Amino acid sequence: MSAETFLADFHHVATIGATPASGVDRQAATAEDKQTRDWFAGFAADHGWEVRVDGIGNMFALLEWTPGAPYVLIGSHLDSQPLGGRFDGAYGVIAGLHAAERVDLRVAEALQAGADAPRHNLAVVNWFNEEGGRFAPSIMGSSVFAGLMDESRMLAVKDLAGTTVAEALEAIGYLGTDARPEVAGYAEIHIEQGRILEREGLALGAVDYSWYTQKLDIEVLGEQSHTGATAMADRHDALVAASKVVLLVHDVTGKFEEEALVSSVGQLTLEPNSPIVVARRVHLVADLRSASPEIVRQARASLLEDIAAIAREHDIRINVNDFDIRDIQYYPEDGLELTEKVAANLGLGIRRIRTMAGHDSVAMNRIVPTVMMFIPSVDGVSHCEREFTTDADMVAGLDALSGVAWEMVNGALIGAESAEHDAGVLASGPAVSGAVAAGAGAR
């Protein structure tokens, strides 16, 4: 219940899969992921909460006060990037468990004082494979839950060693068969992974929209040859051309206002990858993000043109395919106002903020009224071992999440206000009302 108990739990979980430089390595459905899952299940069992595991490995800890009522979900993900940070995702799940504990106590006090049971029940969720480092795409568990990705196709996704999601989940005992809880709303808290809150000295960010993102799958096809015997003029070196593509993807950001576009290549493999053989094929993935879909489209067009020029220059073939396009998503206005009200009550500094990273809340926001909150990240660094947030900032965030969860189980944001939520969704995709969406998400 106390801040100390929460911090002790947080720092304990950070020891699971810990790396020498204070990070964690807990990729989806690995032995380390299993350990954090067991810890989550143990926490729920200790509190007498029912635990369910669904068919894509999402875990739910259920607090039921009003039999049959749908659930407000709070949580995030316990998996990490390879050599990732200990805050990304884990903070939101552990804060979720402690917020649920607080709300549970407050409900018990209210019931004892003669109040009605809350309008909604509460569940804490640990989403499967938010990171996507081992199994692509990322945000997998919540997207399957929200009906945005097909469960059987995701279960067949393989990692680089050829293991499928189904096999990996089965191996750690977390390929579940439980019914998904019917969902009425969702709230998540996460580290910012940027430096805006830190720079402005604010405790909290109310996330108002997610950036437009898209990836480009790029295949550079040269010709394999001998690094020693083949004359420079006779080569069609796929890696030389691919290196120019990597630099183009980086440099295209310079064509726009500072930080209006982020763009990078994080994955690249070459064949045959032998020290004395000129590469015949390089496969790489470029990731483009902006608050403006138009900027991404312009950057993409500029890249396609420049990549075609490189292909001509090197007399090789370069195939480029769009994938993983994620439209801008607006979070509902009444959720932003709720977060601001809770922050004001707690005396916490807050501002509205966009997210450049994807989150489980982006998927959930497609089907139910959703609140997304950020706490500060020191130096703005993330997806690395030196990711850091202070204990004080984590505790302030827990207070805010507890307040939002309390309001939401008692009806805030959900019900009459659902029309406003729908208006906020500008993205393409299934247009569902809050009620219909809840049914779809619960299958």
Place this chain on the structure above:
Amino acid sequence: MSAETFLADFHHVATIGATPASGVDRQAATAEDKQTRDWFAGFAADHGWEVRVDGIGNMFALLEWTPGAPYVLIGSHLDSQPLGGRFDGAYGVIAGLHAAERVDLRVAEALQAGADAPRHNLAVVNWFNEEGGRFAPSIMGSSVFAGLMDESRMLAVKDLAGTTVAEALEAIGYLGTDARPEVAGYAEIHIEQGRILEREGLALGAVDYSWYTQKLDIEVLGEQSHTGATAMADRHDALVAASKVVLLVHDVTGKFEEEALVSSVGQLTLEPNSPIVVARRVHLVADLRSASPEIVRQARASLLEDIAAIAREHDIRINVNDFDIRDIQYYPEDGLELTEKVAANLGLGIRRIRTMAGHDSVAMNRIVPTVMMFIPSVDGVSHCEREFTTDADMVAGLDALSGVAWEMVNGALIGAESAEHDAGVLASGPAVSGAVAAGAGAR
């Protein structure tokens, strides 16, 4: 015995590990390598020749006419690059077997006519792991034989899957214990892997020296971060810096006369290699080669300076280490003259030619008088599936190898002339006389 039998054997071996585009994939100590080895052993057994396998997997087929006399070795390697060509290496071994068959018949005829037995015996060799694609470094089997690499260290070398050379050879049944034959001289025939012979319409090249080569092991250490959430200005992207290094390694050739230097990066890996994570580490290998050690040294110095500038620009660390330095090796003058004489007798056009690629003969030339011959490569391409040499060129090369082998078993090049051979070795390394070297090579 006939050209047809030779060609039938060559085209049969090309079906082992064949790839759809007419290449082969027979990396060292794989199941496909085992198949060609079994074929080699079967050919020797059919001819009544003793087969030996030494402690690093080299195979020898022995023809003994003069008990106790040392052997002239002829051969090359049956292993290939991943998706490599069917001529590189295999041609030299199969031509070696057929040349041995021809010399054997000629010796039998001479003995019947009352001549003395040849001064030396003859052995055909299939060297282990010339390519180095699976296990680095390349030219492993012949270098161990020549005492240039340590056998136990090479047996402990691992492939990317963690399998050692010893385990891989054991698994295919070719980790031998046989004594190495005592060696008096070496001859090898190989495709040129360049387009000089083709351009000049010549059937044969007498290799006069090998290029100076060296590799650079380059490690680029950036900082892992989120491809979406991290501002461009806050990144230390190891792949962006590594791409600039790849282009530097390519562009440095432009500072010298055309084709005076070849330089490339064939191997590159990044960590964590996740589509949504900025890379923290890139490891790559650069390969520099020239006829002039001074040009390689200048290129290396220029690269070190430019790489340091990139490290400063990106505020990251780049470690560069020299390895696999191979000095220029001159082949003995009397071997060149012998090859020219044999070619003249056969009416084959010939020229002296340097080798930019490494070969087993470069290692053997360090310990015994060695002859190296090239036949033409169509378009000069190699280490790829479309590598090609005509049947007529292969048959002409077989005739030349048979002639050289006949002369060498009868004393040409070996014995009184060994002093000239030593004078030809300008490289550093163990300075050994032909006789001492033979002892060292035979352990």
